[in-house]
Amino acid sequence: MKKTLIAATLAACGFSAQAQISGDVVKIGFLTDMSSVYADIDGAGGVEAIKMAIADLKGTAAGKKVEFIFADHQNKADVASAKAREWFDTQGVDMLVGGTNSGANLAMATVAAEKKKPFISIGAGSSALTNANCTPYTIHYAYDTVALANGTGGAVTKAGGKSWYFLTADYAFGAALQADTTAVVQKNGGTVKGSVKHPLNASDFSSFLLQAQGSGAQILGLANAGGDTINAVKAANEFGITKTMKLAGLLMFINDVHSLGLKTTEGMYLTDSWYWNQSPEARAWSRRFFEKMKRMPSSLQAADYSAVTHYLKAVDAAKTDDADKVVAKMKDTPIKDFYTTGTIRKEDGRGIHDMFLMQVKSAKESTEPWDYYKVVTRIPGEEAFTKLADSKCPLVKK
Amino acid sequence: MTEIFGTPLPALLGQLLLGLVNGSFYAMLSLGLAVIFGMLNIINFAHGALYMMGAFFAWMGLEYLGLNYWFMLGLAPLAVGLVGIVIERTMLQWLYKLDHLYGLLLTFGITLVIEGVFRSFYGVSGQPYQVPDQLAGATNLGFMILPNYRGWVVVASLVVCFAVWALIEKTSLGAKLRAGTENPKLVQAFGINVPRMVTLTYAGGVALAAFAGVLAAPIIQVSALMGSNLIIVVFAVVVIGGMGSILGSILTGLGLGIIEGLTKASVLGAMFSAPFNAVLGEGNIISRALMAMFGPEGSSTVVFVIMAIVLLVRPAGLFGKEK
Numbered sequence: 001m002k003k004t005l006i007a008a009t010l011a012a013c014g015f016s017a018q019a020q021i022s023g024d025v026v027k028i029g030f031l032t033d034m035s036s037v038y039a040d041i042d043g044a045g046g047v048e049a050i051k052m053a054i055a056d057l058k059g060t061a062a063g064k065k066v067e068f069i070f071a072d073h074q075n076k077a078d079v080a081s082a083k084a085r086e087w088f089d090t091q092g093v094d095m096l097v098g099g100t101n102s103g104a105n106l107a108m109a110t111v112a113a114e115k116k117k118p119f120i121s122i123g124a125g126s127s128a129l130t131n132a133n134c135t136p137y138t139i140h141y142a143y144d145t146v147a148l149a150n151g152t153g154g155a156v157t158k159a160g161g162k163s164w165y166f167l168t169a170d171y172a173f174g175a176a177l178q179a180d181t182t183a184v185v186q187k188n189g190g191t192v193k194g195s196v197k198h199p200l201n202a203s204d205f206s207s208f209l210l211q212a213q214g215s216g217a218q219i220l221g222l223a224n225a226g227g228d229t230i231n232a233v234k235a236a237n238e239f240g241i242t243k244t245m246k247l248a249g250l251l252m253f254i255n256d257v258h259s260l261g262l263k264t265t266e267g268m269y270l271t272d273s274w275y276w277n278q279s280p281e282a283r284a285w286s287r288r289f290f291e292k293m294k295r296m297p298s299s300l301q302a303a304d305y306s307a308v309t310h311y312l313k314a315v316d317a318a319k320t321d322d323a324d325k326v327v328a329k330m331k332d333t334p335i336k337d338f339y340t341t342g343t344i345r346k347e348d349g350r351g352i353h354d355m356f357l358m359q360v361k362s363a364k365e366s367t368e369p370w371d372y373y374k375v376v377t378r379i380p381g382e383e384a385f386t387k388l389a390d391s392k393c394p395l396v397k398k
Numbered sequence: 399m400t401e402i403f404g405t406p407l408p409a410l411l412g413q414l415l416l417g418l419v420n421g422s423f424y425a426m427l428s429l430g431l432a433v434i435f436g437m438l439n440i441i442n443f444a445h446g447a448l449y450m451m452g453a454f455f456a457w458m459g460l461e462y463l464g465l466n467y468w469f470m471l472g473l474a475p476l477a478v479g480l481v482g483i484v485i486e487r488t489m490l491q492w493l494y495k496l497d498h499l500y501g502l503l504l505t506f507g508i509t510l511v512i513e514g515v516f517r518s519f520y521g522v523s524g525q526p527y528q529v530p531d532q533l534a535g536a537t538n539l540g541f542m543i544l545p546n547y548r549g550w551v552v553v554a555s556l557v558v559c560f561a562v563w564a565l566i567e568k569t570s571l572g573a574k575l576r577a578g579t580e581n582p583k584l585v586q587a588f589g590i591n592v593p594r595m596v597t598l599t600y601a602g603g604v605a606l607a608a609f610a611g612v613l614a615a616p617i618i619q620v621s622a623l624m625g626s627n628l629i630i631v632v633f634a635v636v637v638i639g640g641m642g643s644i645l646g647s648i649l650t651g652l653g654l655g656i657i658e659g660l661t662k663a664s665v666l667g668a669m670f671s672a673p674f675n676a677v678l679g680e681g682n683i684i685s686r687a688l689m690a691m692f693g694p695e696g697s698s699t700v701v702f703v704i705m706a707i708v709l710l711v712r713p714a715g716l717f718g719k720e721k
Contacts, residue, residue, distance in 0.1 A: 036623060040523040170695040198662075199698035203618050203627045206416045207662035208694065210542065214409050230523060231618050238529070238545045238617070240536055259523035259619060295521075 020320040021064040023092040028054075028308060031080050031108060032099020032123060034072035037201055037227035041253040041298045042099045042123045048292050049301040050097065053308040061315040069093070073104045075200065080104035081111050088115040094321045095120065095311055097304065100226075102126035102173035109138045118327050120307045123300045125225070125251055126176040130350040131386060134393035137323060139330065139349040142303035143273045145173070147384040148250050149180035151271025151357045155376070156219055156248050157188040165217035165245075166195035167208055167232055169224035177223040177250050193217040202228060205235040213241050225251045230259055237264050253298045257372050262363045271357050274299040274339055275373050278356070281338035296370040306339035342381055348393040352381040403668035412542035413663040414656055419548045421655020422555035423610055427628065428635040428647040429559055430606035433566070436642035437579050437599040440490055441498055443505035446629030447512040448604045450622060452478050452611025454516060457525050457620045467530040471612050478608030479601040486600040491593070509626070516622040524619025551613050558609060559648045562602075566644055575599065631698075634705045640718020650716060654701055661700045667692035 030050055032042045047070050054066050069091065073080035080101075087093040088111065096112050098105040100123035112119035113135035120139045121129050127144040157164075164185050168174040174197070182192050193215045196208050209232070212220050220241065222229050229249055233256075236242050249256070252270040276286035276296045285305070289297045314329040315321050331344045335353070342353025358373040366372060388396055402410055427449060434442045455474035459465035465473065485508065493500045533547040566572040575595060578585045582592045611624075618624060631654075639650030660666045670692055671685035678684065690696055691703060708716060 035517065035522070037522060039517070040521045043522075196662075197693075197695040199695060201623075201627050202698065203624065204416075204420050206419070206548075207413055207659050210409065210412050210416065211663060211694075214406070227522065227524065227619065227621065227623065234526075234619060235617070238536075238547070240543055240545075255521075255523050259526065261526050264526070 020322060021062055021315075022094060022321055025065045025067045025092070026061045026095075026312070026315055026321050027067045027069070027091065027093045028095050028097065028311075029084070029087045029091070029093040030068070030070040030097040030099060030304075031073045031083055031104065032070070033075050033101055033104075034070075036075055038075070038100035038123065038225065040255045040259075041226060042300045042304070045289070045293050045295070045297060045301045046099055046123070046304045049289065049297065049304040050308050052288065052292075053305045053312070057309065057312050057316075061312040062319050062321070066312060073099075073101065075101050075104060077103040077107040081107035084108045084111040085115075088112070088117055093117070094323075095326075097122060097308065099123040099304075100300070102129070102176065103171050105129060106133055106172060109133065109135055113137050117323050118311065118330075120311065122303045122307055125173045127180060127386060128172070128176060130345075130348045130393060132392045134348045134391075134395055136349075136395060137327060139307075139327070139344055139351065141307045141344075141351045142300060143271075143355065144350075144385065145177040145180045145251075146386045147273075147355045147379075148177060148271045149184045150384050151355050151379055152248055152250055152269050153181040153184035153221070154188060155269055155357050156246070157185050157190040161219040161246060161248070162190040163217040164190060164192045164219045164221050164248075165212045165215045166192065166221045166223050167205070167212060168195055168197050169228055170197040170199050173225070174223045178221070181221055181223065181250055195223075198224070198228070200228065203231060205232040206239060208232075209236055209239055209241050213239075213244060218245060219248050220245045221248045221250055222252075223250050226253075226256065230256050233260055233264060233268075253300070254296060254370070254372060255298055257360055258295070258370065262361065262366055262372065265360045266362045268360045269357060269376070270360070270373075271355055271379075272299045272373075273353065273355055274302050275356065275358060275375065276302070277371060277373070278375065279338065285338045302339045306335065306337050309337065310335055345388070347388055347396045348391060350385055352385055354381055355379045355384040403665050403672065405663055405665050405668070408541035409663065410665060413659045413665070415539075415542065415544065416548075417656035417659020418652060419551055419655070420658060421652035422552050423614060423628070423651075424632055424635050424655050425559050425648045425651030426555045426606055426610040426613075427632040428639065428651045429562060429644065430603040430610075431632065431636050432639070432642055432644055432647035433562070433606075434600055434603040435636070436644070437575060438486075438490065438501075438596055439494060439498070440501035440505065440600075442600075442603065443502055443629070444485070444508040444512065445505075445604070445607050445632070446625030447509040448478050448482065448625075449607040449611040449614070449628070450516065450620075450625035451481065451512060452608025453527075453615040453620045453624060454520075454525075454611075455608070456612040456615045457527050460527070461525075467612075467616070471609070474612045475605035475608040478611075479605035482601040482604035483597055485604075486597050490600065491597075494596075513622050513626065520622060522621055522623055524621030524624070527615040527620050529616040547616055551617070554613060555610070558606070562606065563644050563648060631701050634701045636715075638701075638705050638708045638715055640715025643715065643717040643719075646715060646717025654704070657704065658697055658700060661692050661697045662694050664689070664693050666700070667696070 095118045098108045098121040102124040105121045105124035122142050125145045127146040130140040166178045168178045318325045318329040331346045340353040357376045452474045456470040459470040529547045536543045536545045578592045586592045639646035667689040671688040674685045
């Protein structure tokens, strides 16, 4: 008994003198879509952004080496959860970054909570991550469907787009985006005339678009993302849907606009957390990214950098990679970098920062490559995201 | 207005026509697969990748060489046909005597390589390709506004499909081809160069895929993933039509395009669940299950449901012959 006590005391003294880093390395894991519809908005560019973040901190945190591994979850929730489990159990991963796909991210959040490891979700949109499905270890960093709905949904409805029809991707993210936007549209005095669900990676949208047109709604809300949004916008132009209805891309990234061209996307509204040309700091970082990837970063890739930096600095400050202490530190420390100025809400892990309503420029207005957006309004973080009073997160005490 | 299972008649006609457009692509792709399987006994998994390559060649022709759509409609299939000859001569020809599985694995590997190369160069968001000027605009058919280009796709693919069918079934060259598959040794004894015929058949089959790819380029974004999104459905079409059946693959392709269109428009789901609604009342569990399976969100699975049913009833496919 005496021996154990002494050993424990010694151990405690020993540990408090130096950083408590499990396995002597800080290991970050990143699971995202590397090969399918969402690979351009995050994917290899996200990997590069995280590598830049680690390199900018000299590859160390709390005096220990930082290691980084990544894998392709192929947009499959089962692959994501199996990989996360393997990484926590056998690879000694200390923190998991969730890339695109809400289904995969919800699965990762569950595993991370079970293993008591921090999980930072970046590419996923579903607001459930910090609402009904919140955990003490989930941080939802960049954006969510509520913010998108408040941004684009609110702006379009207030501008007179009172009747809506939704084209919705048939999985967690699409359903959440449609539900959140519906709430905003109705709150602003609009109506929803109907919706149609399409499978992920649907290559032909003409049939869905015809149904949308038949509804007689003014606004076609695209509650999908990536390649699906691109092909839907393209077909809407081809079928002349854009003459009778206005398109509202509820989740569009700069890569989508780049791929479609300004001629097709001119005048569209979209909401995003960041734009490469929004400030001198953003431009400077984006130039560095461009040197490596030969394309401008999406908001997700910028957020990947920002989130990993914020985590590593928290590890540094807390002198440990212990999940509870690091998460607490991250929530205590304000974020201020080229990506955003904001905080992580203590109660549910929701990142709170300004969002931007943007409009796509016309070809004439665009003065240089990738010069695509003008910022219409800045939406303060408190207005953009779910208010604590409305939260269904069981961790939020009321 | 007349309604059929909750869908107004004009809307229904529109959906049927759009189904036919998609069916045209299924028909062209499954035709190529059927020809290759019939002659070479190879399940050509690389078909989707070569279709994508055709679309990319069209885009590259315009982007780098300034060659317009019409030029590439002829040139891209030729170029992909050449790629096909290289694949057949250097790899496939060693596999004819082996089990189907080897051909399938090899062509699957080829697919991964081709897609990977295009993905790493061009990403996945895709490249935009404009509809050629001559076919821009749309025509009002009364029940729907049909973009002229989609009309062209149906016409072009029907002409090509039936030309291929006639070539194989009605000409002496086709007769030699068919004889070559039945008994290669005997045909060779008559002085016909069977290996060369086989090589050209493969080239022709993949050229068809490339032709479909060029046709698709102005409709969907030209991306590395466009083939893999389509190929699984096309395989199901071939299985439903009967492996190796030329006419079967054309008709099944068109038919399944239409059925898929009806699914997207909820007509099929409403039709199947109507009797259950009448007996069990609206919103009963069977109707809801049927709506999920045959409603818009089930449009990517309906083809496989049909495949399962066909395989149970006619294992050789609708047009296939039992061996």
